[in-house]
Amino acid sequence: MEIKVVKKVLDANDEMARQNREMFKEKGVFVLNVMSSPGSGKTATLVKTLGRIMPDIKCAVIVGDICTTNDADRLATTGAPVVQINTDAFGGDCHLAAHVIKKAAQGLDLDSIDLLIIENVGNLVCPAEFDMGENARVVILSVTEGEDKPVKYPLMFRVCDAALLNKIDLLPYLDFDIEEAKGYIQKVHPEIDIFEISARTEHGFDKWIEWLKEKIVW
């Protein structure tokens, strides 16, 4: 009974995600869904990413949090239009979903956007289950979180096109085996692209930005 209800919600979400994808395609907007645990560095990574690709690529951001506009405030410093979604208005939801993105997109001038980045709610579980009509998905894993997260939260790594191993400037101070972590990521998703980055120092950003630019060509 409970499973049926969940299935119905997911089916409805998938149908709306399909509509979103069609709408974004018509407008020539490429949509990137960025996910991670809380505090893995989504906002910091995106601020630095936007600094490197704008204004050549016209960007906008939809950012989801349960509460606060902290992330939107930081992202707005890049000059990109930002729509903040506080999911406490939707019952404190632990993820963004297609209907929320549809509504948020109404606050953006899609004709003047090449790349729409969705910064999801910080959560390594639930967001992986909700398609929003995006064209690519990226997961960020901070090296402070331990090597085994990909095998403990496999769906997240399975649905993503790239994994960014962030905060590698902290590696000298951690007991973190980066090759072991990469091995776990490849174990759950052999075709995924993996980048080592530091949003603080911008180490590894050249390759990540190159990947992103190649990806967003329609």
Add this chain to the structure above:
Amino acid sequence: MEIKVVKKVLDANDEMARQNREMFKEKGVFVLNVMSSPGSGKTATLVKTLGRIMPDIKCAVIVGDICTTNDADRLATTGAPVVQINTDAFGGDCHLAAHVIKKAAQGLDLDSIDLLIIENVGNLVCPAEFDMGENARVVILSVTEGEDKPVKYPLMFRVCDAALLNKIDLLPYLDFDIEEAKGYIQKVHPEIDIFEISARTEHGFDKWIEWLKEKIVW
């Protein structure tokens, strides 16, 4: 309609949590629910905590993960009986709930346990909503996650009796303002007890263990 379904699930959970709490009380078992984001150091903190309080206090652990028995394997090295719950058997659930704990408790000899620790699924959102019949709740926040998590995920900090600021051995290498973080925690929950710890060096463990020991007296 959807909200009604969610309410029904939560009501059923609350009723079962009440039954669990009664059962644990009859057996003289104090139950502690430990929650955090993925990779904040729940398992490492618990391994060191068990090492300090066992065998004076007879402990057991129920540990929830979507996949793998990694955490159970680490916890078992302490000599405590450990029950691993893999929520992928329950639909990949992002949290533990009362019915799961009831079932897991059947695998433990409650008569010989003083303290049952529940290590929840790594998630700063959903586990805060599900009472399991515990007597106290602790949230772990790693200082690598940024200062503003308490205001972005307020429910988690509101439902907990103590907050452990973990990995403080990394503070010299981070741009983390610990007083700001504490201020945010107190803003959402003024009565909460806050401890600065490092599960790696055991810095701050004396005070945390003292708090825990005082708490578990029936």
